């Protein structure tokens with residue numbers, strides 16, 4: 001009996017060593033095609049899909065959802081979405097973009113798909129590894145991310161006309177002040193560590209700037 005167990009353990013160890021060596025050889029050989037235009041096989045894709053779904057569900061489970069019906073929050077989210085997300089996630093009436101055909105995995109069309117608020121918050125904040133979805137939490141506070149989530153709840157119901165109207169009314173996305181021409185220096189304190197000299201502004205800041213900034 002004891003001998004059988006020892007034999008079994010030795011065989012198992014040998015098999016594991018062979019498997020590890022095989023995996024190492026495969027990885028090191030360079031045979032694997034890492035190109036985004038070479039798609040996963042069905043089993044690999046569904047494995048990754050399950051991994052992604054379970055991870056997001058588990059990590060977002062205990063999040064506290066704020067009032068997503070808050071009109072100011074939705075309006076702010078519209079501006080954020082229009083500035084940062086449309087090339088990958090589209091808008092009502094938009095069929096495609098230059099970047100989308102080459103993305104793998106494909107970003108969902110958020111003008112058609114209504115996402116779960118907790119899961120959407122977590123994905124927007126943390127991004128998804130080995131996909132094009134960035135972690136917006138690196139440059140945006142939680143309140144701003146909730147504004148995008150609030151807007152995403154409305155987006156699938158908007159016509160392209162309604163979408164354009166709400167975006168036109170939305171406060172500008174000035175979180176990073178990337179677009180040199182636009183002077184929103186009053187918001188420099190939004191970003192920890194980003195202090196900008198107070199400049200004399202020629203353009204008056206929008207009067208309806210909502211105060212939903214948490215951090």
Ligand code: HEC
Pocket residue numbers: 052080081084085086087088089103104105106107108115119120121123124128131132133134136148
């Ligand atoms: C460069 C492209 C790109 C940009 C820009 C981008 N995303 Fe994504 N996003 C993706 C991809 C790709 C996925 C799907 C990843 C996957 O399936 O593994 C994704 C997934 C998501 C999901 C999860 C959807 C689901 O099926 O549950 C949400 C929500 C989301 N993005 C919101 C946003 C928001 C909001 C913005 C703007 C602040 C944004 N994304 C900007 C590429 C992008």
